[in-house]
Amino acid sequence: xxxxxxxIRRDKLAETKTVLDELGYPxxxxxxxxxxxKQRGAVCDSDLDxxxxxxxxxxxxxxxxxxxxxxxxxxxxxxLFVPKRMLTMVVPDDVVSKIVKSLIKINQTGKTGDGKIFVxxxxxxxxxxxxxxxxxxIS
Amino acid sequence: xxxxxxxxxxxxxxxxxxxxEGAGFPSLTKMPVxxxxxxxxxxxxxxxxxxxxxxxxxxxxxxxDINRVVGIINDKARTGFVGDGKIFVxxxxxxxxxxxxxxxx
Numbered sequence: 001x002x003x004x005x006x007x008i009r010r011d012k013l014a015e016t017k018t019v020l021d022e023l024g025y026p027x028x029x030x031x032x033x034x035x036x037x038k039q040r041g042a043v044c045d046s047d048l049d050x051x052x053x054x055x056x057x058x059x060x061x062x063x064x065x066x067x068x069x070x071x072x073x074x075x076x077x078x079x080l081f082v083p084k085r086m087l088t089m090v091v092p093d094d095v096v097s098k099i100v101k102s103l104i105k106i107n108q109t110g111k112t113g114d115g116k117i118f119v120x121x122x123x124x125x126x127x128x129x130x131x132x133x134x135x136x137x138i139s
Numbered sequence: 140x141x142x143x144x145x146x147x148x149x150x151x152x153x154x155x156x157x158x159x160e161g162a163g164f165p166s167l168t169k170m171p172v173x174x175x176x177x178x179x180x181x182x183x184x185x186x187x188x189x190x191x192x193x194x195x196x197x198x199x200x201x202x203x204d205i206n207r208v209v210g211i212i213n214d215k216a217r218t219g220f221v222g223d224g225k226i227f228v229x230x231x232x233x234x235x236x237x238x239x240x241x242x243x244x
Contacts, residue, residue: 002232006237007168008237031170032170033168033169033170033197034168034169034170035166035167035168035169036156036165036166036167036168037165037166038165038166039165040160040165077157078153079153079156079157079160081169084168086168086170100233100235103237104235104237104240107237108237108238108240109238110238111238112238113238114236114237114238115237116199116234116235116236116237117234117235117237118142118199118231118233118234118235119231119232119233119234119235120142120229120230120231120232121230121232
């Protein structure tokens with residue numbers, strides 16, 4: 001068993017769920033999270049996510065003058081975050097690559113902020129209703 | 140690669156994130172959570188708080204950076220009082236970047 005943790009754009013969630021349904025692995029936990037990556041939370045094209053508030057658009061910078069320099073260096077530094085959706089699913093070993101491939105295919109826009117997918121091992125699983133273990137618990 | 144999940148005080152979040160950014164680890168995901176620990180919450184006079192708000196910081200880093208990252212979080216999030224939180228480290232086999240589709244962190 002493997003756990004797939006995918007951190008994706010908010011507007012791709014519905015499409016991702018549909019495709020997971022079609023693959024036959026509809027079981028997924030979804031959480032709203034805030035994230036940042038190599039760009040440190042800077043969003044250069046906010047048109048990718050129309051719901052994103054203006055404060056996330058950090059691409060427009062003031063022309064540097066002595067006063068703006070002073071302003072930037074006296075304001076306390078704030079770490080920026082971008083709202084994302086995190087999907088967590090536990091699947092059998094043999095379908096991991098298939099699911100990862102389709103997750104990448106749906107969520108790829110080619111611009112920064114597409115997200116990450118992590119695959120990690122899971123030792124055991126238990127279905128509470130029936131007490132089934134491991135393989136049967138996630139089927 | 141390893142996944143680090145750190146449960147820290149919400150008011151320490153900015154400090155920890157900026158320290159990690161300064162050390163060259165800007166990428167992380169955060170989410171607000173509620174939890175309790177050994178002390179089973181908090182007793183303030185007659186009021187008992189069973190679950191306390193914490194901030195969960197999740198990040199995946201290369202094996203050789205584990206000690207540094209854990210050290211930074213530990214340094215910045217510690218106050219010395221109960222409720223400082225916990226850090227868990229778990230294995231990650233592959234990390235994909237969706238934009239490129241490559242299996243690199």
